[in-house]
Amino acid sequence: MNDTSAVKYNFIANLLEKIRKFFKNVVRVFFGNRRSAFGTSVIIFFIVLGVFGPFVFPYSTDISMLDQLLPPSWSHPFGTDLWGRDVFRQIVAGTSDVLAIAFLAAIFSVVLALILGMFSGIVGGVFDKFIMFLTNVFLTIPSLPVFLILAALFTVDNAVSFAIILSIFSWAGMCRSIRAQIISLKERDFIQICKVMKMSKGHIIFKELLPNVGSYILINFIIVMKNAITGSVGLMLLGVASFEPTNWGAILTSAKNNGALINPNSYMWLFAPILCIAIFQLGVIVLSKGLDDTLNPRLRVM
């Protein structure tokens, strides 16, 4: 009896220890140096804004033509739009959408790149050649005309489909890079010894190879997020996709189309979404640079 309870205790203690270590590592990686700390703070700020913002600053679509195109003031920090609606609250409402698109696009790209890249690198042969052919196609075909065509054929009306479209052209480069890393890792001594010790293929893939590409994946995940936002704004400006009117890109498009460029009072209507996008991008870029520092030296050969 004593033995089993001791085993249970051990198991829980071990688990707690593992969780504690995991969090310690997360903190070290994301807040370890100044860049990472800054970048992570920016992203967390936007996440909090996106999740809790709409409750603190609720947005109603009521039109109030009396208040149209007001300059910034205490009650309307970013002024109002052509229909008298508060721009600040629109931005807050749209944050979660923007983040969702960016996040989903990154997930789709990374997962696709990871699966195809690892498969290609490990299996080789005909599969490898075929997947490399696919990446070549997606890397050389110009993205803009393809987006225009896709937009003409389909309507983009939710975050998921938007994210899928955005990820079409982000996965190919990553896939090639992951494949190259896998091919070089395959020949390394510590993988060869796995063969000698008859470790299962699953072990080699998930426990030995995958952790080594982990840092690359993390950094590229955020980079794809950044590109997805720019991409989404671009597509919305071109009129190719547009749905939630509170999406920052939609606000920007709406502002541009409705005279914000010429009306001196409404500069914030145009400027506010640009500012938010720029700050988010800055946060992401700085974070990726910071992560590069924390993750790489540990892995660098002495």
Added chain:
Amino acid sequence: MENIIELKKVTIDYNLKKYSLRAVSEVSLPIKKGKVTALVGESGSGKTTLATSILEVISSPGVVDSGEIIYFGDKVPFDITKLSEHELNAFRWKDVSMVFQGAQSALNPIMTVYEQFEETYRVHHHRLPKAKLVKQAKKKTIELLNFVNLDPDRIMPMYPHELSGGMKQRVMIAFSLLLNPKLIILDEPTTALDVIVQGYIFKILKRINVEMGISMLLLTHDIGVVAEFADYVAVMYGGKLMEYGTTRQVFKEKLHPYAKGLIESTPSLLSDIDQMKPIKGSPPDIRNLPHGCVFHPRCDFCMDICKTIEPVDHMLGDHLVKCHLVEEVDAR
């Protein structure tokens, strides 16, 4: 016996972002003219750092923190650490040259052997008219390649990747002689090479030393090579100079426990297998050097004083030993 270089209390630090590492600590060492001095040490000993400081090519962020490196050339002796960049460029390769470890990375992969020789020659003789310069450079290159037993016609147009390890190293040796230096620093010149090629290369180096009177500083961890090739030996550990003397003194008298341990723990063709003893412990971590004598955690003769007080340099004639044991003997 004259010295060609005198290192006086040289201290070299690596200044990293958060802290500073002391790679070499107050090392005073003469390098005798016309002789071969071996600098023996393992990882963390600081030997490469010390040797590269002579040419002021310590890999950054290493800097000489204090001390002097005096060079006794043809003219008035001067302190190398005080030279300007311009003066250093004239000094490097002309007075002191170097043969690096792993010749594979020392040769420019996109230049043929001849092109590399000619380029360096040109930089140091830029005042000569072009035609004369090319003629001289070619003549010198052919002479040097013959000296290291390489066929010039075959080797000069080749690229580094077409040469074998032994051939590359010989090209490096020839290259180091290009401007008639007074001193050549050799950093583990034969580590990656097989033993027959190694024997051959040391024969060539011996010829260079004897026939051309060029002094040599040989960095190595192979004490067999030291015994056969060097006239003087300096033993470094943890950034400090532990022992210095003639090869005979260091090998036969075995005064410092580290040197003694190295000799007794290195298998050779003649060693008595049952009598061999390993040195306990591991090489020091320069971030966390032991107090007192740097070697004390691994020393079989460690006394209490060794754990707290660093031993001074004790001179027995020309033989330097940094050990409390020697002081004890002398005190009696």
Added chain:
Amino acid sequence: MKKLIELKNINMVFSKRGTLLKSEKFFHVLKDINLDIYEGEIVALIGESGCGKTTIGRIVTGLQKPTSGELRYEGKNIYSFLKVGQEFDEYRRYVQFVQQDSYAALNPVRTIRQSLEAPIRTHYKHLNSRQVDEKLNGLMALVGLVPADQFLDKYPHQLSGGQRQRILMARALSLEPKLIVADEPVSMIDVSLRLSILKLMSDLNQKMGVVFIYITHDLSTARYIANKNRIVVMYLGEIMEEGDAETIINDPLHPYTQALISAIPIPDPDYAKLDKELPIKSMEMESLDKRTPGCPFYPRCLYADEVCLEPVDYVFRDKRRVKCCHLDKVPAFIPIRKLKEQNDNA
């Protein structure tokens, strides 16, 4: 004594694809290798780079399949086992590998504990966590890394070369192997630590009966570890001399072995003054795609003549076999001590 591993007529040929301008090249890395490894012994495989010793190591551990020939384990041909079958699995367990570069041989993003636990959990599924821990501690003690906790939770880059090499040894021992192939295990380690690693291997061999195939180009360390055992001298993919270690080192018969031994520097200044001429014609080893017929050492041998261009057989003499057709032409080797005596008396 029982034979553990037999290499029969092993040949290994690598080919380099030809282009429009160059024809296809064949590198005959191993030629007609026949070697038996017995239980409980240590065999040192010596040779310079390119002689094929590492390839033999890879063939024995199953990482490389020979172009032709048989590899027998306890009398059974390994390649006749189906790839997945109990016998092949057994072989995989009983023959282990310790590599030269201890840093490259460990996964840089896994702790030592994770790297060591993985093979144990794979092959000993019935053990619970506590038993696995005990086994780990036992292994660490066996290789002299105590207290184990100080090392288990570290990453490879946080340990010294000597410590990492011991961990590679521990990993190889974790599956209770009968044979360990060690490929230059001490060449990347500081000299002051080498002896203790060699002693460790020697102790493991004597106490646990683990057979070691020690691959190296350094005859001095080979002499230490193969003491009272065998050495095999290889050149250009063929075995030149093989037999009792002490006999070969004191009285090498093959000209190549003689050259190899003469080239080794002695760490004693008294011997430094002896003028040792290397008994060898040239410094360059031939490339593996341009072999001369007959004896591979022919181009560099001081005593060679046309007889050497014919196929050469082994001659058995004095506790070893030598691949040389006219040993009578090769002068007796003067061991270094005798040379010194002669010098002193002169």
